[in-house]
Amino acid sequence: MTAPKLRFKEFDGDWINLKYKDVLTIKYGKDHKLLNDGDIPVYGTGGVMRYVDQYLYNGESILIGRKGTIDQPKYVNEKFWTVDTLFYSQIKENSTPLFLYQHALQINWLGLNEATGVPSLNTTSINNVDIAIPSKEEQTKIATFLSAVDKKISQLSQKHELLSQYKQGMMQKLFSQQIRFKADDGSEFGEWEHVKLENLVDLISGFAFKSDFFAEDGNKLITPKNFTTTGKANFTRTNTKWTTEISDEKYICSPNDLLVLLTDLTQSCELLGKPILLSQGDGNVLLNQRIVKIIPNKKLEKTFLLYLLLTDDFHELIVSTASGTTVKHSSNKVLQSFNFYLPCLEEQTKIANFLSAIDQKIEVVAQQIEQAKTWKKGLLQQMFV
Incomplete structure (x- = not known):
């Protein structure tokens, strides 16, 4: 019997086994360069390119x-133009467009890539993709349900983006003193002191661990790939390195240690100078070269410093003084030269706690997004044959 594992109870009977060529006709995009500007979107594999x-x-x-990007099909319902690296399609009468779109999302398009360089698909490969379809009524029911899940994911993603923008805006206002906290007794805090970072921290530079000792397990290394723009480390199965090399204890970093990246492989320098605060989930890691551990003195609250180093002012200092062409570098000297205004410890703590609370909300929404995406992936696997 040809039927999915998960099905709406009002439907039964076998689905019809077909190929993509039986449900849609593949059309080629065209060059857009000679077209005049207007209000009709031109789609490329990365999204809208112009109008x-x-x-x-x-x-x-x-x-x-x-x-190029062959594994991210899109659904559109409007007047549009596509470039020559993007196919569009005419949907046949036996199929519901949104049903086909949801089916296309669970196809391993990269597995159909036949190119040795830039990933590529041809019409033959697409036309020969297997698809089983039910009645149009059942197709519509499935598409409507899955589209509602997509809408929920989109709403969560928008909420995540708005919270992130709110956090950035509040950081700008807090560190520029447009917004000030008051003490617990309601009194005003004192004036902020103009300071230089070198007078408030000690730095420990990372060690050049040898690739000969890289292994499948051992001690975990922190590398540039584990840095993000959010102040949190990102360790995954594919981006985590391990070493069996024996090193000095001073290179062992633990949860709640503050680290800063002093090298960046990208021309945009998006990660150059970005800090991360190791979490309990990150565990102990070894301090790799071109990464520095910052140890603040008693005048400087560590989480306050984390958020300070996430500001545009600090990033602009690091990027504007970076050296190198292909790979951009900064240094301990530049890091230490950072001048800023410092409130008292109590106000630092209030600022850090306020921003940490926003981060916690952002993290909750991020987890909800991942849970919804995982649920959607399971639905796609079970609601199609």
């Missing part, structure tokens, strides 16, 4: 990458 005054197609369509 023009002509369209290739008007209506519902599934867009599938021909070259």
Whole structure:
């Protein structure tokens, strides 16, 4: 019997086994450079590229990458133009466009890549993809349900973005003293003191661990790939390095240690100078080269310093003084030269706690997004044949 594992109870009977060529017709995109500006979107594999005054197609369509990003199909329902690296499609009468879109999301498109360089798909590969379809009524029911899940994920993603923007805005106002906290007794805190970072911290530079000792297990290394723009480390199965090399104890970093990245492989320098505060989940890690551990003195609250180093002012200092062409570098000297205004410890703590509370809300929403995506992935596997 050809039927999915998970099905709405009002439907039964076998689904029909077909190929993609039986449910849609693949069409090629075209060059857009000679078109005039307008209000019709031109889609590339990365999204909307520009707006023009002509369209290739008007209506519902599934867009599938021909070259480059081939594993992110899109659904559109409007007048549009696609570039020559993006296929569009005409949907046949036996199929519901949103049902086909949801089906396309669970296809391993990269597995159909036949190119040795830039990933590429051809019409033959797409046309031969297997698909089983039920009645159009059942297709619509499935598509409507899964689209509601997508809407929920989109709402959570928007909430995450708004919270992140709110945090950035509050950081700007707090560190510029546009907003000030008061003491617990309601009194005003004193003036902030102009200071230089070198007078408030000690630095420990990382060690050049030898690649000969890299292994499948051992001691975990912190590397540039584990840094983010949010102040949190990111260790995954694919980006985590391990070493069996014996090193000095001073290179062992523990939860609640503050680290800063002094090298960046990207031209944008997005991660250069970014700090992370190790969590309990990160565990102990070894301090790799081009990463520095910051040990603040008693005048400086560590979490306050984390958020201070996440500000645009600090990042601009690091990027503007970076050296190197392909790989950008900063230094302990530049880090130490950072000048800023410092409140008293009690106000530092209030600022750190306030921003940490926002981060906790952001983290809860991020977890909800991941849970919803995992649930959606399971639904796709069970609601299609």
